[in-house]
Amino acid sequence: MxxxxxxxxxxxxxxxxxxxxxxxxxxxxxxxxxxxxxxxxxxxxxxxxxxxxxxxxxxxxxxxxxxxxxxxxxxxxxxxxxxxxxxxxxILDFCRDKTSKYLCYRIREKDEKIYGASVSKLQRIRRVSISSKFVIRFLSSQPDGPHVRSFLHSSREEIILLPENVSAIPDAFKLLRVLDVRAITFTRFPFYLTQLVHLRYIALSSDFKVLPEAISKLWNIQTIIVFTSSRILEIKADILKMIYLRHLETNASIILRKKGESGNGESIQVLANLSPESCTGDLFGRTNNLKKLGIRGRLTILLDDMSGSSPFDNLEKLHQLENLKLLNDVHIHPDEAKLPCLPPPNKFPPQLISLTLSYTLLEWEQMSVLGMLDHLRVLKLKNSAFQGERWEAVDGGFRQLEVFQIQYTDLVVWKASRHHFPKLQHLKLRNCEELEALPFGLAKISSLQVIDLYRTTKSATASARKIQNKIESRGGRLKLSIFPIDE
Missing domain, CATH: 1.10.10.10 (Winged helix-like DNA-binding domain superfamily/Winged helix DNA-binding domain)
Incomplete structure (x- = not known):
């Protein structure tokens, strides 16, 4: 054995x-x-x-x-x-051999001649995995898998599934629980798939802009993942009535049309990426187990406090939220993209551990607000999240910060000491092509283990080497990663 x-x-x-x-x-x-x-x-x-x-x-x-x-x-x-x-x-061979008789059936790129045999074999199979560009031919062969529970497809090439081929999936696999076809692009919403009432997981790619109310027919659904070429995805279904929904994810900005008059979202763990307009107090009051939230769109709407309070205040209700991403849309309204300031620290979710900002165009003085977030361990500043040539860190902040990333910035001078990031372990700088040097005070942070530099100036690279030498002269160790390699 x-x-x-x-x-x-x-x-x-x-x-x-x-x-x-x-x-x-x-x-x-x-x-x-x-x-x-x-x-x-x-x-x-x-x-x-x-x-x-x-x-x-x-x-x-x-x-x-x-x-x-x-x-x-x-x-x-x-x-x-x-x-x-x-x-x-x-190990894969063992898993496949163990399950090949009844549980799983795989169709690979080289299996061009399997279609006749595969159709008959499906009668006793519970799971089908296709890593082949011939998935259209397979579906066109009128397969019949009465016991199939899972259908997974992967391909290195983009495959477009025309509407006339969509019906083959529910026709062939009526008891399907898992449908992961993210390698296939649907030209419009596949209404036929709403016949799969046992479905718990669906992942697909699309060109459509609307997720219709019919998606709520999938009353067992736990996970919905939609990759779309559209900037927005309008969801007409009431997600709060989808009682088993745990994970809703798309690369677009989600606009929720239903107001959620009944039901709750206690099962929802992940929402990404919600539009600022959809960040209501009612929604967050009923998704109190939410752990990961992405907000994408015009973030100035989120911070608008003309009425005395802003939609951002609703995030206070999310007591379980650990991961927050704020992704500003600067493409549609570039003149209105810049955020004037951040909300005060007490307006952020109280248990926030990880925060990502992108295209927020804030002034570096606003970093003091983030420094006061008590539990923040991971901070990622991407795509000009902050702008300005000079940043001097202030005392008293970032007491728990372990991972700090700055990506695409015009920062030239950065002043800081060991007191400003006392628990920092990993510093990552990407495309900081104006930065003259890393603060030498970082060499005195005993917890610092890794510095990653990607496309920074030669002077910044040299300063990182000095920090490494200083740490190692005291008997410590620092992993320094540099790309491109400094010759």
Missing amino acids: GVVSLSYLALPCNLKPCFLYLGMFPEDFEIPVERLILLWIAEGFIQKKPRISLEETAMEYLEDLIARNLITIDKVSATGRIKTCRVHDF
Whole structure:
């Protein structure tokens, strides 16, 4: 009996289906951990525990499989969170061999001649994974999978599914729970898919601008992921009535049309990316378990306090929120894009750990507001989030900050000491092409472990080397990463 077989037999019952599910992914595939966790939840693999979310339990399962050397960590965030993972080919082969008879059926790029055989084999299969550009031919062959619960498709090429082919999916797989076809572009909303009333997870790409009320027919839905070429995605369904919805994500700005007169959003963990107009007190009052929120659009609307209070004040209701992204839309109204100031610290969600700002065009003096956020550990300033040639950090702030990223800025002079970032571990500077030097006071921060520089000036690179030398002269260690490599 092989090593993998012995490892599999030693797995507790709750981990075995999670492990075998890895066979659904292509060889040498970088598996996004968030995606894997959402798929496990939709499949019903994750057992509910008291006082802990399904997502947290799923992460425990993943870490257990990693500890048993059945999954390999691929990419890790600056905070140590696992972003992507991989599975060795021999482990994938074991998973596929174990599930090939009844559970999973894979169609690969090289399997051009499988269609006749695949149609008959689907009669006893529960999951189908296609990593092939021939998915249109497969769907056109009138497949019949009466027991299929999951349909996953991946391809290196963009595939457009015409409306006449969409009906093949619900016709073939009436009991589908998971539909991940993000590699396929739908030219308009696929109404036929709303027939899949057992669906818990849907991920797709599209050109449409509206998610119609018909999506609410998917009353079991937990995860909705839509990648669209449109800047906005209007959702006409009442998401608060979708009682199992946990994760709603799109790259566009979500406009919610329904006011949520009934129902609540207690299951919702992730909303990305909500438009500023949709950030109402009623919505946030009923999504009190929200942990991750992205807001995309004209952020000046969010901060408008002409009536004595601003829509941003509604974020105070989000007592569980840990991750907030504020993405300003500077393309439609560039003259109105600049934010005059930030709200006071007490208006931010009280348990906020991670904050990302993009295109907010704030003055560096406003950094003192962010410095007063008690629990902030991760701060990412992207795409001219702050502007101005000079920034002098002030005392008393950023007491918990561990990860700090600045990307695309016109900053020239940065003054700071060890007292300004006492717990900083990871500093990342990307495209800071005017910055003359890093503050030498960073060398006195005992917790500093990593500095990443990407396209910075030679003088900034030289100052980083001086910081590294100073730390190492005291017996410490600092990992310094520089791109392009300074010759």
